Amino acid sequence: MPTEPPRSSKKASDTFPQPSAEAIAHSNKVKERIIAAIESAGGKISFEAYMNLALYAPGLGYYSAGLKKFGRLGDFITAPEISPLFSQCLAIQCRHIMQQSGLSTLLEVGAGSGIMAIDIMQELERQDSLPEQYLILELSADLRDRQQKAIEDKIPHLASRFHWLDQLPARPFNGIVIANELLDALPVHLLRLSGTQSFERFVALDKEQEFIWQDQSIEEPRLNTIADEVRDIHLSMQTLNDKPGQDYITEVNLLAMDWISSIADIMEQGAVLLVDYGYTAREYYHPQRFMGTLMCHYQHHRHDDPFYLPGMQDITAHINFSHIARSAEATGLTLCGFTTQAHFLMAGGLVELTRDLDPEDVVHFTETARQIKMLTLPEEMGELFKVILLAKGKPLSLPAFQFQDFSQRL
Numbered sequence: 001m002p003t004e005p006p007r008s009s010k011k012a013s014d015t016f017p018q019p020s021a022e023a024i025a026h027s028n029k030v031k032e033r034i035i036a037a038i039e040s041a042g043g044k045i046s047f048e049a050y051m052n053l054a055l056y057a058p059g060l061g062y063y064s065a066g067l068k069k070f071g072r073l074g075d076f077i078t079a080p081e082i083s084p085l086f087s088q089c090l091a092i093q094c095r096h097i098m099q100q101s102g103l104s105t106l107l108e109v110g111a112g113s114g115i116m117a118i119d120i121m122q123e124l125e126r127q128d129s130l131p132e133q134y135l136i137l138e139l140s141a142d143l144r145d146r147q148q149k150a151i152e153d154k155i156p157h158l159a160s161r162f163h164w165l166d167q168l169p170a171r172p173f174n175g176i177v178i179a180n181e182l183l184d185a186l187p188v189h190l191l192r193l194s195g196t197q198s199f200e201r202f203v204a205l206d207k208e209q210e211f212i213w214q215d216q217s218i219e220e221p222r223l224n225t226i227a228d229e230v231r232d233i234h235l236s237m238q239t240l241n242d243k244p245g246q247d248y249i250t251e252v253n254l255l256a257m258d259w260i261s262s263i264a265d266i267m268e269q270g271a272v273l274l275v276d277y278g279y280t281a282r283e284y285y286h287p288q289r290f291m292g293t294l295m296c297h298y299q300h301h302r303h304d305d306p307f308y309l310p311g312m313q314d315i316t317a318h319i320n321f322s323h324i325a326r327s328a329e330a331t332g333l334t335l336c337g338f339t340t341q342a343h344f345l346m347a348g349g350l351v352e353l354t355r356d357l358d359p360e361d362v363v364h365f366t367e368t369a370r371q372i373k374m375l376t377l378p379e380e381m382g383e384l385f386k387v388i389l390l391a392k393g394k395p396l397s398l399p400a401f402q403f404q405d406f407s408q409r410l
């Protein structure tokens with residue numbers, strides 16, 4: 001394949017970073033892998049299958065191929081990479097759960113660079129509340145490797161408490177499951193509602209072997225049910241046809257719903273604490289959100305073309321927390337709290353953790369203030385990011401949900 005920048009519209013703009021020849025060559029390999037999948041499937045694959053290959057094709061996909069993804073040198077930045085305060089607040093809530101339940105196992109799923117695990121364990125050590133074990137389930141072999149090195153490097157004295165899993169633990173699992181920005185990285189199905197018809201979006205190839213959309217009537221019953229739910233929400237807002245002729249595109253994260261159900265299945269007693277960006281169903285499927293929430297990140301530039309540089313850019317969709325709560329409750333978990341990241345952090349320890357900051361130490365003080373703003377301001381991560389708490393066995397009550405609990409909106 002040619003080592004020229006791929007065909008693109010917005011990406012040709014002056015400010016959009018131009019990929020290196022190496023990046024294009026790598027992306028071409030990923031593209032070949034996806035083309036082979038399309039051809040062997042008879043001409044098209046679901047968008048979920050496309051996203052799965054672009055992100056996770058072994059050794060090739062965005063998360064699997066050893067790229068620098070997180071932080072300033074990567075494509076996007078997550079809360080634990082912004083500030084240790086985020087993980088310290090999570091640690092404080094985990095300590096409350098351990099005290100209320102007697103549990104002593106943490107399981108982090110999708111641990112990225114490993115920094116959240118390190119900061120949580122350091123905070124729990126400071127509070128003399130270390131769990132017996134900290135399990136990590138990470139899909140990407142490359143990231144797992146990086147997590148192991150970071151833990152050996154930063155907290156060697158705690159390394160023996162860490163264990164990496166290849167799959168969810170067997171039932172009965174007793175412990176606390178935590179994940180930051182895991183669910184938004186799971187591949188989604190795309191739907192297009194057009195008038196009274198509902199389609200699922202597939203990925204096919206044009207004559208030049210470029211990716212194109214191919215839509216077909218929905219076959220998967222769960223997707224049909226959700227298409228009906230979207231229409232019901234639009235009807236209830238009395239704006240079914242807000243803009244005549246305007247199609248409505250949205251995402252459905254069946255994998256996230258299945259994931260929470262499988263956690264419920266293995267859990268005997270425990271808690272699940274998830275942080276991610278997203279909305280309740282009524283906000284998610286609001287008529288005005290007619291382009292959906294699918295987003296791509298390339299070197300801190302955001303755009304909406306998932307066919308651009310497959311394997312080199314992140315592809316993500318917001319989380320429908322109503323679907324997560326519903327799937328969880330249907331499989332035996334209890335909803336114990338739902339709030340914004342800002343409320344969670346402010347009520348969950350941020351104030352206490354920063355009380356003794358010394359304003360005379362100007363550099364540290366200013367930097368910490370910047371981090372807190374990023375984590376909590378409504379126009380940064382404060383409102384878009386939400387935290388949901390689910391439990392099995394003993395009901396839980398955490399300080400972090402005591403400022404505001406929006407559970408009834410789910």
Ligand SMILES: C[S@@+](CC[C@H](N)C(=O)[O-])C[C@H]1O[C@@H](n2cnc3c(N)ncnc32)[C@H](O)[C@@H]1O
Binds near residue numbers: 180
């Ligand atoms: C957006 S990153 C977030 C990383 C980290 N939690 C953070 O906040 O910086 C998503 C992470 O989830 C991992 N991941 C995706 N699907 C997974 C799955 N099914 N099981 C375990 N890890 C998964 C990815 O490899 C990656 O580490």
